[in-house]
Amino acid sequence: MKRERVLLAVYSLLKPVSSLLMMGLLLLSSVIHAQDERDELLLEFPLADFPYQTLANRTTGGFLSAYINPSMSQSLAMSNNLYSSAHYGIKSLITKKSKFKTHLYRNLAALGFDIFSAYIPFGNGWLHEEYHRAVMTRRGVNSFNQVNTFPFGNAFVSVNSVRDEDLILLSDKYNNDFRRLQVAGMEGEYVQIRTLQRNNFFYNQGLPHIPLFWLSTLNSISYLSDLSVYDKSIDQANEKELTIESRDFTGPDYTAWVSALYNPQRPYEDRGIHPSGTGIDRYVKTTDLTAEELNYLKRQGQLHWLNVLSPQLFGFGKVKLNSNERGVYYGNFAIRHVLTPFGNDISLDLFYQTPADNYIFSLHNYNNLHQSFFGIEGGIIDKKMTDKWMVSSRGILWTQPKNQSFTDKRASLGGALHIRNSISLNSLNLFLDVEAKSAGWLMGNVFLEENVSLIFGLNVRIN
Numbered sequence: 001m002k003r004e005r006v007l008l009a010v011y012s013l014l015k016p017v018s019s020l021l022m023m024g025l026l027l028l029s030s031v032i033h034a035q036d037e038r039d040e041l042l043l044e045f046p047l048a049d050f051p052y053q054t055l056a057n058r059t060t061g062g063f064l065s066a067y068i069n070p071s072m073s074q075s076l077a078m079s080n081n082l083y084s085s086a087h088y089g090i091k092s093l094i095t096k097k098s099k100f101k102t103h104l105y106r107n108l109a110a111l112g113f114d115i116f117s118a119y120i121p122f123g124n125g126w127l128h129e130e131y132h133r134a135v136m137t138r139r140g141v142n143s144f145n146q147v148n149t150f151p152f153g154n155a156f157v158s159v160n161s162v163r164d165e166d167l168i169l170l171s172d173k174y175n176n177d178f179r180r181l182q183v184a185g186m187e188g189e190y191v192q193i194r195t196l197q198r199n200n201f202f203y204n205q206g207l208p209h210i211p212l213f214w215l216s217t218l219n220s221i222s223y224l225s226d227l228s229v230y231d232k233s234i235d236q237a238n239e240k241e242l243t244i245e246s247r248d249f250t251g252p253d254y255t256a257w258v259s260a261l262y263n264p265q266r267p268y269e270d271r272g273i274h275p276s277g278t279g280i281d282r283y284v285k286t287t288d289l290t291a292e293e294l295n296y297l298k299r300q301g302q303l304h305w306l307n308v309l310s311p312q313l314f315g316f317g318k319v320k321l322n323s324n325e326r327g328v329y330y331g332n333f334a335i336r337h338v339l340t341p342f343g344n345d346i347s348l349d350l351f352y353q354t355p356a357d358n359y360i361f362s363l364h365n366y367n368n369l370h371q372s373f374f375g376i377e378g379g380i381i382d383k384k385m386t387d388k389w390m391v392s393s394r395g396i397l398w399t400q401p402k403n404q405s406f407t408d409k410r411a412s413l414g415g416a417l418h419i420r421n422s423i424s425l426n427s428l429n430l431f432l433d434v435e436a437k438s439a440g441w442l443m444g445n446v447f448l449e450e451n452v453s454l455i456f457g458l459n460v461r462i463n
Contacts, residue, residue, distance in 0.1 A: 040205055041088040044077040046457040052138065052446060059137045069137040072446050073455055075130035076191055082122040083196065086113050087207040111211035119152045124189060124216055129159050131188030132249070135181040138446045139174050141166040143249060156237060158248035164280045167249065171268035176341050176404045176448050182250055182257035183339035189216045190338050191444040194349065197312045201332055201351045202358045202381055206317060217307045224254050225301035227286050234283045244279040251283030257339060258297045259284045261406045300344060303337045310334035318353070327355025340441050341448065342401045343368040358382060366400050371409045373399040392420040400440045404448060414438035429459045
């Protein structure tokens with residue numbers, strides 16, 4: 001059971017304290033002209049993602065049906081394709097003599113589409129739920145994304161058709177995954193924001209993504225901060241959801257997450273019997289939390305405002321740093337606060353573009369209850385090796401809490417390396433991704449243990 005996410009975002013805009021500020025920022029963001037815009041559309045199609053698809057095959061019972069449970073990379077790509085295509089079309093169709101009106105109308109049209117898309121497959125609401133589902137699929141638990149039914153006007157949208165026995169398995173045997181499961185939806189939204197910001201910056205697209213960035217960010221802030229709506233929503237859902245199949249896998253994400261953080265050893269069955277008398281009472285109310293748990297959750301809600309610290313949210317797609325005989329140098333940044341199986345990751349992303357190369361750097365501050373841990377990340381994007389061959393690579397080195405623990409002060413050293421080889425066939429590119437990681441949490445990678453993944457697909461660039 002989830003309160004419809006876009007409604008929370010709109011609600012946050014209408015709060016008396018923040019309404020004028022937020023509407024003013026959105027208006028300002030919509031009319032600032034991006035530098036060096038190109039009419040370019042980038043679409044990506046990860047056709048195969050192993051070993052995840054092998055696990056999805058086992059979960060669903062068939063090779064083709066495994067695509068119904070897409071990997072994190074696959075669901076991200078399809079959602080990005082939806083927004084990039086729609087926003088590209090809006091940008092192409094709306095052109096006025098006044099630059100002010102052009103950018104204002106483009107962003108207003110994008111805002112309308114982005115609100116509408118919350119109810120359709122491949123929208124960011126669908127992506128949110130698919131990231132939850134990917135964590136379950138990885139452990140052999142099947143589910144259904146209710147967004148696939150086009151639930152226009154529904155107050156609640158669920159990931160349902162999950163058995164109590166499967167949730168017991170996740171909680172009791174794979175508790176790290178269980179804690180990550182609760183907040184994987186938010187993770188998906190910030191992977192999307194990060195990817196679309198990167199594409200706008202490095203490919204100079206100038207697509208009107210700003211309303212989507214604000215809706216996703218404000219939704220997460222509202223969902224994490226406005227705890228007053230949770231208990232009433234749970235009571236309403238419990239009255240209607242009389243069968244196990246109709247129930248969401250967790251209810252409100254964040255009360256379930258903080259409860260799991262503080263009580264990793266508590267058996268799932270201790271939640272008691274559902275008010276209907278059938279099945280386990282899955283949903284965690286604020287009244288079920290201790291004062292310490294509730295205060296920790298409120299603190300994460302406050303920290304989540306860090307996500308608005310990004311020039312791209314205010315219309316500055318890229319900032320000119322310098323110019324010389326070689327060309328122009330650009331930069332940008334974004335701060336992110338994302339919830340994890342052990343607490344949070346507060347990171348600083350730095351985008352840097354020279355006349356020849358594209359670079360991304362990140363600093364990570366991982367936090368559990370008692371300790372801070374650190375990581376550093378760097379990468380290069382689309383480095384031309386020949387006329388037809390490009391390479392992108394990203395490496396990250398981290399210390400994270402040992403065993404992904406919320407309370408352990410000991411650090412565990414780890415990292416990951418991602419390499420993409422792309423072969424250009426004019427506007428069509430074939431790519432092969434190889435990502436190897438140690439044990440640990442990596443945003444956008446479903447595996448918490450050591451893993452090597454291979455992703456094959458194609459992307460299309462339309463000028």
